[in-house]
Amino acid sequence: MAVKIKTKYGDIDITNNVIATVVGGAATDIYGIVGMASKSQIRDNLNDILKRENYSRGVVVRQEDNGVTVDVYIIVAYGIKISEVCRNVQDKVKYNLNTMLGISANSVNVFVQGVRVISED
Numbered sequence: 001m002a003v004k005i006k007t008k009y010g011d012i013d014i015t016n017n018v019i020a021t022v023v024g025g026a027a028t029d030i031y032g033i034v035g036m037a038s039k040s041q042i043r044d045n046l047n048d049i050l051k052r053e054n055y056s057r058g059v060v061v062r063q064e065d066n067g068v069t070v071d072v073y074i075i076v077a078y079g080i081k082i083s084e085v086c087r088n089v090q091d092k093v094k095y096n097l098n099t100m101l102g103i104s105a106n107s108v109n110v111f112v113q114g115v116r117v118i119s120e121d
Contacts, residue, residue: 003063003103014101016061019068024055026096027072030088032080037073037113067104068097074110078117086110 005012036058060071
């Protein structure tokens with residue numbers, strides 16, 4: 001499915017993959033995020049951090065009447081306050097969707113799929 005926006009010049013269709021890429025880019029920019037995780041790690045058999053081209057596996061977008069609901073699956077760095085990281089992800093995802101795509105996010109649900117120790121080399 002796609003989000004449809006009507007303007008005076010015509011219609012704009014924004015696919016879920018585009019929304020997932022914007023959401024994944026916003027989430028991975030947050031301090032304390034190691035990367036994106038797969039939403040169904042057992043089925044996908046993925047234990048690894050998703051790369052930029054696979055962000056759609058770690059983001060679920062659902063269209064609603066007056067906006068979208070986004071589920072974000074992340075991996076957090078060890079020693080970081082998880083609740084603060086999740087709140088930052090929610091704020092940045094809502095902001096980026098609004099400014100970049102003109103879409104309002106009704107809710108941004110953050111699911112922490114794991115914690116990783118980051119070595120400081």
